[in-house]
Amino acid sequence: MPLGLRVHHGERDAAIRLLMGRSTGSFSRTSRSCVFDRASRQDAQNLVEALRERLFRIARKPVSQRQVEDILGITSRERIRWGKDGRLPLSGTSRIRKGTTGISLWTYPGDAIEQIAANPAVIRRWRDEDEATTAIGLAAIIV
Incomplete structure (x- = not known):
């Protein structure tokens, strides 16, 4: 299904x-x-x-932020970072209004999230890349 x-x-x-x-x-x-x-x-x-x-x-309906985190087993920080840098595809935004205030939330294409979930090595690779980038950045600060 x-x-x-x-x-x-x-x-x-x-x-x-x-x-x-x-x-x-x-x-x-x-x-x-x-x-x-x-x-x-x-x-x-x-x-x-x-x-x-x-x-x-x-x-074909988009998947919410919380659903993506639960399905992929990732943190909100990872979801935000990977969404901003294009690794995690976005399908648009959903606007939620309460009274006069409202917030916009990213939404994600279900088929793309399903493909990533079927291949956990993708998440491991992204985490390894982030760790390597962070280590290089810290080394530059220390020097």
């Missing part, structure tokens, strides 16, 4: 319940199944297509 569908599981499950509930088939909440009679074949195909479209959109 794509990362986007795992991360946005609440939205995924709600979309499935909504679309199946609206269909002409018999919907069983306990088994998450929808049964159609033979005469409703087109209705079943329409449901499948609607589910495919909705789930694809949910899977």
